[in-house]
Each structure stands twice: as C-alpha cells, then as structure tokens.
Amino acid sequence: MTVLDTRTLNRATLARQLLLDRADLPVRDAVAHLCGLQAQEPQEPFVGLWSRLRAFDAAALSELLTGRRLVRTILMRRTVHLLTAEDALAWRARHDAMLRQRMLGTYRRELDGVDLDELAAAGRAVLADGEPRSMGDLGRAVAGRWPAAGPRVLGEMLVAALIPMAQLPPRGLWRTKAGVRNAPLSSWLGREPDPPAQNGSDPVGEALVRRYLAAYGPAASADLRAWCGLAGLPAAVAAVRPELVSFRDERGRELLDLPDAPRPDPDTPAPVRFLPAFDNAILGYHDRGRIIDDAHRGLSVAGARVVLVDGRVCATWTVEDGTVVVTPLGRLSGGDRDAVGEQGRALAAFLSDGDSHRVRIGDG
Numbered sequence: 001m002t003v004l005d006t007r008t009l010n011r012a013t014l015a016r017q018l019l020l021d022r023a024d025l026p027v028r029d030a031v032a033h034l035c036g037l038q039a040q041e042p043q044e045p046f047v048g049l050w051s052r053l054r055a056f057d058a059a060a061l062s063e064l065l066t067g068r069r070l071v072r073t074i075l076m077r078r079t080v081h082l083l084t085a086e087d088a089l090a091w092r093a094r095h096d097a098m099l100r101q102r103m104l105g106t107y108r109r110e111l112d113g114v115d116l117d118e119l120a121a122a123g124r125a126v127l128a129d130g131e132p133r134s135m136g137d138l139g140r141a142v143a144g145r146w147p148a149a150g151p152r153v154l155g156e157m158l159v160a161a162l163i164p165m166a167q168l169p170p171r172g173l174w175r176t177k178a179g180v181r182n183a184p185l186s187s188w189l190g191r192e193p194d195p196p197a198q199n200g201s202d203p204v205g206e207a208l209v210r211r212y213l214a215a216y217g218p219a220a221s222a223d224l225r226a227w228c229g230l231a232g233l234p235a236a237v238a239a240v241r242p243e244l245v246s247f248r249d250e251r252g253r254e255l256l257d258l259p260d261a262p263r264p265d266p267d268t269p270a271p272v273r274f275l276p277a278f279d280n281a282i283l284g285y286h287d288r289g290r291i292i293d294d295a296h297r298g299l300s301v302a303g304a305r306v307v308l309v310d311g312r313v314c315a316t317w318t319v320e321d322g323t324v325v326v327t328p329l330g331r332l333s334g335g336d337r338d339a340v341g342e343q344g345r346a347l348a349a350f351l352s353d354g355d356s357h358r359v360r361i362g363d364g
Contacts, residue, residue, distance in 0.1 A: 003248045004218060004255060007266040009290040010311045015262040016215050017281045018052035019273050019308065025053060027060045028069055028084060035211050035227075036083040038283060039072055041303070042172045044276035045082050050350050051273045058174040058350075065169050068189055072167040074160050077229040078102045079278075080167065085189050092164045092185065092193040094204040098229050099161040110153045114146050119154065120162040124184070132168050132181035135159045164193050205236030210243075210258065216284050218247050218257035226286035253287070270311035272336075272343045274324075277303040282313070296329055307343075309336050315361075317344070322356035324348045328364035337361055 004012075014020040023030060030053055031037060037045045050056045064070040071088050075081050075095055083091075104111065119142065126141045127133065133141070139155025146154060159165050164185035170178040186192045197203055212224050221237055237256070247255040257263070275281060282288055282300040292300060292313040299306060299316065307315035307326060314336075315328045324344040332340065344359030 001246060001248050001254075003250060004263075005250055005266065006290055007311075008263065009218065009249065009255075011264040011266050011268050011270065012218060012262065013216065013281065013290055014270055014308075014311050015264050016217065019281060019311075020264065020268065020270060022054040023052060024055070027053070027056070028064055031070060031082060032084045032087065033215055034280065035208075035215050036076070036081040036087065036280075038076075038079055038278045038280050039082040039172065040080040041277050042072075042178075043175075044278065044305075045172075046174060047274065047276040047305070047347070047351075048279055050347070051275060062169075062173040062176075065172055071185070071189065072172050073165060073185060074099070076227060077283075078160060082172070088164075088166075088185060089189060089191065089193045091204060091208065093196045094202075094208070095228070095230065096161075096196075098231070102229070103157050103161045107149075107153045107157065110149050111157065114149055114154075114157075116157070116162060119146070119157065123158040123163050127163070127184055127187075130183075130187065132183040134180055135182065138182070202233075202236045202239070205230070205233050206240050209233065209236050209240050212284075213244070213256060213258050214261060216280075217261055218255035218263070219285065220249070220253045220255055220287070222253070222286040223284070227280070227284040249287070251287070270308070272339045273308040274317060274343060274347050275306050275308065277305050279306075282306070307340060309340065315340065319348075319351060322348065322352050323358040323360055324351075326359065326361045328362060331364035332361075 027049060030049060037048050039045050046058050046061060049061065069085055070082055071085050072080055072082055073088050075091060078099055122142045122145060123138060126138060135155040136151060138158055139151030142154055143151040159182050165182040166185050166188040168181045168183055170176045171180055208228060212227060213219060224233060225231060244256045245259045249255055282292055288297060288300060296313055304316045306313045307317055314330065315326050317324055317326045324347050326340055326344055340361060341359050345357040348356045348358055
C-alpha cells in the first residue's frame, strides 16, 4: 500500500481546502464544498473565505445569511458552524444523539431527573409564539418546572442539543456585533430537518464520509470522527469503502480517499495564507501533523489565528488599530517575510475596505 508522507498530505489538504489556489467559486458553493465553516467567532468565516476565494465579497456572505441560504447552527463537535441550509437540514438528525451525549457528559449531574423529551416539549411550547430568544431567556422560561437544574443548563441543553436551532442575523453579518438570538431551524428555513433513516441504513453517514474526503482527504477514520464528532460511522465507512482507495501515512494508519480527488505533487509551491480562529483546515483532523507541528498544536484549540508558510503553521496574527500584526513561531527567511507582508497588506485592506495596508511582522 502506498505510503503518503506528511508533505504529500499537506498539499492534498491545501488543495481540498481551497488554500493551494484561490477558487473561482460562489460563496455558497465554497461553504458546501468545505462542509461548512466553524463559526463560533462570528467574523472569522469572512477571513476563511477571503483566503480561499479569488473574488470574495463579504456582502455576498451576509446576503446569503439574511436570505436563509446559509445558516449558523450548532452541529459538528457541538460547535457553531456556518452551513448551507440544505446541509443543516439534511445532517442535523444524524448528529442528534452525539449532541445529547456531549451535553450530558458535561451536565449529567445538573440534569439528573430531567426528562429530556419533556424538556424539549416545554422549550418548543415557549418558542411557538415565533419570537427568537437567547439561550438564557429560553432557560428562564422553563426553569420553574426544573428549578434544581437551573436556567443556564436548561437553556444550553435546549439550544445545543434538544431543538435544532438557527442563530439569526444580524449575528454573523459582516462587521456587525450582535447577541445570539435563536429560532427553531424549521421555522427559519421553512421545513423540518430530514428525519433519520428508518430501515437501518445510514445514507447521511455515507454522504458525510464522501463529503469529508472531498474536502479533507486522504484521511483516517479517526480524522473523520474528530471532524464531525460522530462515533457511529464505521458502518457508513464500510458501505462506501468499495468506492474508495487506500493509502498509509508514515505512522502506519490507513488513509481513505476518493479515487479522483486531487493529490498534488508534494513539491507544488504553497502560497502564504492567513487562517481565522478555529479553522477546520486544522481542527478537522485527529492527526493535525500534516499542517501544524505538535509543539504548536495547542494554538489550534486556543482560538489563535495562524499564518501558513509553505503550507504549515509558522506564525500567528492579530489586528491592532488597522494593522495586521504577525508573530512568527520561528525564523522566517527574507523571501517568506516578503510573502507574509504582501498577504498581510492585502488582508489589512480587506478588513478595512482599503483604508489600511499596514502590516507589522515581529522577529522570529
């Protein structure tokens, strides 16, 4: 079985993630290809798409949210993702059990004695008036029935697990600060999420395997699980395995892939790219060594924004008074500093509508 080294996997990841060459895709198509973007920080998807699309217009993303073609919802890994409306409705039921289990893993003691089906029914009754609510408002509305649990836990259980919810605009719109207002996904998008399959098959799981590999492969089953948070996908992997090809990584893990998906030459040049906080190009794997060194792995879960140089995380970045400030994690060559500076100036211009082209790069 062919062994794919780390650099080969890196270039495949960059190609699938639209980071090797900026793509000429409409925003909605890019979000669909990427299987959504992690989006608990509302402005971060704008940078993620700017780094991936050749002519990204931030207003187009905002219009897709207000037009209900994209939606912010809690799904993979019990985190907020920006998804197409179609994917949110198709994938939600397959994630229900995982969302419940993760919430119970955190709040089992507080929820002891709470019938979750009764709690869900109570939450739906509150929401039946059509008014969007914060998590706290929803929790307080039902807390009288379960006073021991407390409104915060009850509200979080409802919003994060029991009732499929959409986070409504203006949260998530370009340059807009707004609190979270939740409404049932069904009322916001006009229909209920797709029901789970009743015949023992797992068409959604199989679709997730194919879609994940198209955007992240080659990858191991553990990587797939780390991305979506679903433990019960072995049957789906087995069902689509005849369609797939297999490789090994340098650790000996089996990697699965779509046969015709891009696997560029490992010597393909990789341009500098600025990634937002919690970008799935990093978080979407159990083994993140293809893109970030183990010594810096903690950055990926700490909310650090990172810079890719030659396809790997080599710096972090922030914005201070309109200036993109880059902090290298090691020494950058003169050529790399120039390339980082060029992309940093372009990012500053994007974030400021052309008012700033300032970038400051620290010493490595």
